[in-house]
Amino acid sequence: MPEQGKNIPRTSMREEEIEAAHIEGPPRIDGNVFIADYDLEWPAHYEREAARVRSALGIDVLRLEHVGSTSVPGLPAKPVIDMLLVLRDSADEPAYVPSMERAGFVLAIREPDWYEHRVFRRPGADPAVTLHVLSAGCPEIERMLGFRDHLRRHEADRDLYARVKRDLAGREWKYLQNYADAKTEVVEEILRRALGGQAL
Numbered sequence: 250m251p252e253q254g255k256n257i258p259r260t261s262m263r264e265e266e267i268e269a270a271h272i273e274g275p276p277r278i279d280g281n282v283f284i285a286d287y288d289l290e291w292p293a294h295y296e297r298e299a300a301r302v303r304s305a306l307g308i309d310v311l312r313l314e315h316v317g318s319t320s321v322p323g324l325p326a327k328p329v330i331d332m333l334l335v336l337r338d339s340a341d342e343p344a345y346v347p348s349m350e351r352a353g354f355v356l357a358i359r360e361p362d363w364y365e366h367r368v369f370r371r372p373g374a375d376p377a378v379t380l381h382v383l384s385a386g387c388p389e390i391e392r393m394l395g396f397r398d399h400l401r402r403h404e405a406d407r408d409l410y411a412r413v414k415r416d417l418a419g420r421e422w423k424y425l426q427n428y429a430d431a432k433t434e435v436v437e438e439i440l441r442r443a444l445g446g447q448a449l
Contacts, residue, residue, distance in 0.1 A: 261430040264423075270360050275424050282418040282428045285328045291319040291376070294330050298371070298378050302334060305352035306345055311335045311385050316393050318414070319376075321400045325411050328376040333393055339384045340365040354380065364389050392440060399443030406439050 267275050295315040303310055317331025318324045336345060346356055349369055358368035366389075367382040383390055400407045413435045422428045 261433065262426055267424050267426045270358050272357055272359060275426065278422055278425055278428075280421055282327060282422060282425065284325050284415055284418045286325050287321075287323050288319075288328070291326075291330060294376055295320070295332065298330055298332060298374070298380075301352050301371075302332070302349075302354075302380065305348045305354075306334075306336075309336060309345060311337065312390075314394060314397075316381070316397050317379075318410075320397050321407060324400060324407055325414065330374075330376055330378045332378065332380045333390065334380055334382045335385055335387075335390060336382060337385055338365075339367050339382045339387075342367070345382075354378075392444075395443045396436065396440055399439060403442075406442065410435060410439060 262270075292315065299313050299315070302313060312333070312335035314320075314333045315330070316333045317329070318326030319328070319330055338344070340361065342356070349356070353373070354369040354371050356367060357370045358366070360366040364383055364387045369378075369380040369382070371378045371380075381393075400410060413432060417428055417431050420428075420431075422431075
């Protein structure tokens with residue numbers, strides 16, 4: 250299993266880092282980011298994709314969670330189902346990538362210097378799917394889940410995050426990662442409250 254302690258939470262990525270992480274180059278948006286109102290069907294879409302992942306990997310799945318904005322009822326979001334898959338060792342690609350590919354997923358991002366993070370997408374999925382892969386024990390797991398759970402429970406922070414997302418989505422971005430990085434300040438502000446057991 251990779252050493253998790255040598256990694257730290259990421260802030261903004263430089264353009265060359267974005268390009269290096271994407272296996273076939275990062276998709277450019279060169280414009281605004283589309284944000285949809287919350288869709289009551291998003292949890293059902295997650296369950297279908299989760300079943301596909303579990304069927305592909307079986308007992309190797311240590312944890313599988315619906316994360317990101319589509320996992321928070323009432324929160325507007327990009328219509329992309331974000332998922333978190335926890336494996337014993339995300340760096341051991343031969344142990345799981347072939348099975349995921351047979352299930353229709355494509356490895357899109359490889360970040361060995363950031364928690365050995367991997368990202369799969371599933372071409373043709375509607376709505377789109379982004380599957381994050383991390384190793385058991387990675388501190389980013391609890392950050393992602395803590396952020397999600399806090400927003401589910403606290404309307405004021407959920408509304409704050411929604412306002413910031415809509416404002417940033419209306420601006421011009423080269424890569425989607427630039428938009429994601431621009432949310433770092435408000436995400437960290439909310440995380441401080443979430444992990445400290447506080448509310449706005």
